[in-house]
Amino acid sequence: MHPVLDDTAMAAAIRGNVLASRLIHRAHVEACWYLYAPACALVEADRTRPGAAEHLAALPAIAVLDLDLPAALAVAQQNTWAGAHCQYAAQPTPDRPDGAIIATTTPDRWTGEPVRVLDLNP
Numbered sequence: 001m002h003p004v005l006d007d008t009a010m011a012a013a014i015r016g017n018v019l020a021s022r023l024i025h026r027a028h029v030e031a032c033w034y035l036y037a038p039a040c041a042l043v044e045a046d047r048t049r050p051g052a053a054e055h056l057a058a059l060p061a062i063a064v065l066d067l068d069l070p071a072a073l074a075v076a077q078q079n080t081w082a083g084a085h086c087q088y089a090a091q092p093t094p095d096r097p098d099g100a101i102i103a104t105t106t107p108d109r110w111t112g113e114p115v116r117v118l119d120l121n122p
Helices: 007-015 018-029 039-048 052-057 069-076 081-089
Strands: 003-005 035-038 062-065 101-104 116-119
Touching: 003 007, 003 018, 003 081, 007 018, 007 039, 007 052, 007 101, 018 035, 035 039, 035 081, 039 052, 039 062, 039 081, 052 062, 069 081
Parallel strands: 003 035, 003 101, 035 062, 101 116
Antiparallel strands: none
């Protein structure tokens, strides 16, 4: 499983959201489970919850995704950097042919976008 945490999921994890915490725990103890934190979403989460970026980046179960050139070009075409970087990170790749799932507490934000969503609202 390859969930991408959007900025709302990251902020929810810091606030103690049970479902976000379960994802982080599962990625820590299960083989083949990876959690991704796009850098742009991490910045936005830190703006919402100061200290979130440092805390989440320190967790061994979370891989921070850099803003490389292809991601930057994708971000340039969207309205928000956080959302665009998450959407880019969730696209299919050779090692993830089905793409990744975006974990979020605002699933309506992703309506109409070509991504799968995991709602973290209890």
